[in-house]
Amino acid sequence: MTTMKSMKELLMQKSLAPDKRNTKEYQAYGNMLAEELGDDKHRALYIKLAKNEDRSLLEKAREHVKKSEKALTKGRLFMWKLTQLKKELR
Numbered sequence: 001m002t003t004m005k006s007m008k009e010l011l012m013q014k015s016l017a018p019d020k021r022n023t024k025e026y027q028a029y030g031n032m033l034a035e036e037l038g039d040d041k042h043r044a045l046y047i048k049l050a051k052n053e054d055r056s057l058l059e060k061a062r063e064h065v066k067k068s069e070k071a072l073t074k075g076r077l078f079m080w081k082l083t084q085l086k087k088e089l090r
Contacts, residue, residue: 026050028090037065049082057085062070 022028028046034040049058063083071077 029055030060033062033078036062037074037078039073042075053082057082057089060085 019028019031021031027047027050030050031043032044033050034043035048039046061078064081065074065078066069068074068077
């Protein structure tokens with residue numbers, strides 16, 4: 001019979017090191033976007049978007065990219081979808 005471990009114990013086993021680039025929440029979100037989209041070259045852009053844009057729009061664009069299997073450049077598709085969502089809002 002296995003016993004359930006606490007979340008603290010699980011995290012201690014993983015020995016996750018904190019990312020020194022992230023001091024604010026929006027920086028962590030922007031870095032996560034850049035990594036998920038495979039676009040580390042434009043990391044600063046994603047951090048700026050995370051700071052200034054509506055998070056729900058960013059999430060909708062991110063979900064669109066995740067659903068797309070044929071996207072060659074995920075960063076470009078993300079920016080296109082974000083622009084489309086902004087136009088729909090106006």
